[in-house]
Amino acid sequence: MSHEQHANPRQNVTFDAPGTETGHAHGYLRTPASGRGPGVVVIQEWWGLTDHVVAVVDRFAAEGFVALAPDLYGGRTTHDSAEAARFLAELPPERAARDLAGAVTYLLDRPETTSAAVGAVGFCMGGAFVLTLAAQQGERVGAAVPWYGVPGPGTDYSGLRAAVLGHYGQEDTSVPLEAVRATAQRIREQAEVEVTMHEYPAPHAFYNDERPSYRRESAELAWERTTTFLRGRLAAASASA
Structure with a gap:
């Protein structure tokens, strides 16, 4: 189905995503x-681009x-x-990677x-995507912050150049510490x-209010740690550019 048929009222920009069916993403x-300010890509949970993601x-x-x-x-x-599990299963990892790479460029x-x-x-699914995106994008991602999500054990991180700050719940039954x-x-x-991987006395998705x-x-x-980390790392990226 097309983007128009699935139009989400939260979409407010369109950007190039080379290699995708339409050549663009929303x-x-x-x-x-x-x-003005430093750039941050926010990657959704498996629920989609929900009101919670918009709020973040x-x-x-x-x-x-x-x-x-x-x-x-x-x-x-x-x-x-x-x-949500079906939506995730229907999302080809390579298409997600192209959409996310397009977002970085944009x-x-x-x-x-x-x-x-x-x-x-x-967050969640997006937490795993954060690390794979950083590994794919090298110097273009200066700070990676996964929340309660990790990629598969065979993931290649050799291209990753970003410092990593993670947030994980000690009571999370879906992502073992x-x-x-x-x-x-x-x-x-x-x-x-x-x-740095911080562990909290909390379950999975503890940031989703x-x-x-x-x-x-x-x-x-976790939020305070995240914003402090991003400011420091992305300011350093600007200074060294």
């Missing part, structure tokens, strides 16, 4: 009140970032886990973006970058 963009983009803009959330499902959203090309590299922040720690070690060995899994104290601490 997303939700917000710029800060100052008009808005929060980044309020913190001074130029933030973009690509719509990886072409307008579809759901609150049903079985349907942000870096915008005059409002002050950083020479972007930050990548993602053993997998998180193994991922961190694999990144260190293959990419030799700084990797629209769900019962939300844990305010952990969410606020």
